[in-house]
Amino acid sequence: xxxxxxxEKRRRKPSVPLWLKGMTNTTITxxxxxxxxLFVTFIIGRVMPIDPVLSIVGESASRETYEAAFxxxxxxxxxxxxxxxxxxxxxxxxxxESLLTARPVSQDLIRVFPATFELAxxxxxxGVLLGVPLGVLAAVKRGSWFxxxxxxxxxxxxxxxxxxxxxxxxxVFYGKLGWIGGPGRLDIFYVDMxxxxxxxxxxxxxxxxxxxxxxxxxxxxxxxxxxxAYYSLAYISRMTRSFxxxxxxxxxxxxxxxxxLSANAVIWRHAFDNVKVPLVTVIALSYAALLEGSVLTxxxxxxPGIGSYITTALLSADMNAVLGGTVIVGLVFICLNIFSDxxxxxxxxxxx
Numbered sequence: 014x015x016x017x018x019x020x021e022k023r024r025r026k027p028s029v030p031l032w033l034k035g036m037t038n039t040t041i042t043x044x045x046x047x048x049x050x051l052f053v054t055f056i057i058g059r060v061m062p063i064d065p066v067l068s069i070v071g072e073s074a075s076r077e078t079y080e081a082a083f084x085x086x087x088x089x090x091x092x093x094x095x096x097x098x099x100x101x102x103x104x105x106x107x108x109x110e111s112l113l114t115a116r117p118v119s120q121d122l123i124r125v126f127p128a129t130f131e132l133a134x135x136x137x138x139x140g141v142l143l144g145v146p147l148g149v150l151a152a153v154k155r156g157s158w159f160x161x162x163x164x165x166x167x168x169x170x171x172x173x174x175x176x177x178x179x180x181x182x183x184x185v186f187y188g189k190l191g192w193i194g195g196p197g198r199l200d201i202f203y204v205d206m207x208x209x210x211x212x213x214x215x216x217x218x219x220x221x222x223x224x225x226x227x228x229x230x231x232x233x234x235x236x237x238x239x240x241x242a243y244y245s246l247a248y249i250s251r252m253t254r255s256f257x258x259x260x261x262x263x264x265x266x267x268x269x270x271x272x273x274l275s276a277n278a279v280i281w282r283h284a285f286d287n288v289k290v291p292l293v294t295v296i297a298l299s300y301a302a303l304l305e306g307s308v309l310t311x312x313x314x315x316x317p318g319i320g321s322y323i324t325t326a327l328l329s330a331d332m333n334a335v336l337g338g339t340v341i342v343g344l345v346f347i348c349l350n351i352f353s354d355x356x357x358x359x360x361x362x363x364x365x
């Protein structure tokens with residue numbers, strides 16, 4: 014064979030590792046999402062019908078004082094320059110000072126976020142613990158009395174106003190029966206008796222070994238957490254039932270039944286395995302919705318979380334606190350989305 018007829022060897026291009034490509038794409042997505050979040054937050058702060066300068070200097074300030082504060086805040090510069098300064102400050106963890114507390118907003122957020130995290134985590138835990146089995150059994154017993162009851166439970170959870178259920182719960186279980194603690198995280202007697210280690214009273218009281226404060230904290234968190242758990246249960250059970258119904262109608266389920274597999278094996282080892290992946294997103298979104306601050310729940314129960322903090326700041330025209338809280342809420346959603354993507358790869362190896 015002559016050299017002219019020899020097939021030319023193709024040069025292999027150096028391939029980029031899949032993990033590096035995935036990490037690069039994820040990083041770019043996070044950065045773009047963060048810039049978009051900061052831009053939307055920045056625009057909200059500029060279009061709100063609240064003058065940040067008047068919020069600082071007061072309406073009785075002189076024109077010279079107003080102009081000095083206007084320039085000090087950088088409001089005399091172009092919007093792009095202001096947005097750049099805004100991103101720079103956020104990257105450094107500088108959200109400005111709160112007008113209400115006269116402290117840096119970052120310190121306020123560190124103080125209030127653990128309360129919301131504790132409440133949302135307990136609510137989501139019980140929502141998942143009860144909602145997933147309820148949705149699975151409702152799908153398996155489709156059309157039965159159990160299925161109808163499960164659907165009614167989910168419908169009530171969506172339809173009933175949160176403030177109404179919360180007020181009725183306080184009236185019955187706290188006011189009439191006295192089974193639980195009242196509004197707040199602790200009775201007044203126990204306030205400031207536990208050192209702030211994690212910011213979560215249940216954890217801090219266990220670390221210090223103070224069971225009296227732990228029991229008191231349980232009595233206060235049980236009703237608002239049950240309210241959030243019911244809301245989470247309604248959403249999770251409904252979506253779980255929908256996912257399971259779709260899988261139970263697939264041919265592989267019929268094949269598994271023909272082979273003589275037990276009902277539990279067909280339901281939990283085959284159908285539910287294919288439900289876990291989309292269910293991760295449902296649970297993550299439910300958790301994020303509770304973490305962003307259930308404003309009504311925290312307001313009714315005087316729960317000092319991020320939801321009530323942002324609401325109070327908005328009513329008081331404290332825009333630094335409002336924007337800082339909004340950024341934190343957005344970061345929570347981004348982090349939970351990334352976490353759910355990682356769980357995809359854990360539950361479904363094909364995602365790798």
